[in-house]
Amino acid sequence: MTRRKFSREFKIEAVKLVTERGVSVAQACRDLELAESVLRRWMREAAEAPASSFPGNGQQRAKLAEIAALKKEVAKLKAERDILKKAAAFFAREAT
Incomplete structure (x- = not known):
């Protein structure tokens, strides 16, 4: 059905x-x-x-559009955080 x-x-x-x-x-x-x-x-x-x-x-309500934008921003911020963690670990190894 x-x-x-x-x-x-x-x-x-x-x-x-x-x-x-x-x-x-x-x-x-x-x-x-x-x-x-x-x-x-x-x-x-x-x-x-x-x-x-x-x-x-294809048309979202305002709340759903806002949620989608916030999810996209969270993903971007997590990626930036992960890059900073890797850079800090790299420089910590190099300093020793």
């Missing part, structure tokens, strides 16, 4: 179906053939950040 993918527009319209048109969540899920938990998650995401909800493939 393959995982279904929904476009941003579909998700927005599904949320509007419940929030603006007054259709119950259960009825909307039956009509759209969705699990109720999926539609409720979409509604929660749309309520938290309407402009940045449902970013799509």
Whole structure:
């Protein structure tokens, strides 16, 4: 069984179906053939950040982008630390 993918527009319209048109969540899920938990998650995401909800493939939310940048910086700092450790050990051996 393959995982279904929904476009941003579909998700927005599904949320509007419940929030603006007054259709119950259960009825909307039956009509759209969705699990109720999926539609409720979409509604929660749309309520938290309407402009940045449902970013799509290749687009990260601000928090995820920040985490990725911080991970990259940590990797760079670890590499610099390792180079300094090796240099200190090299000069310590040479001094004796």
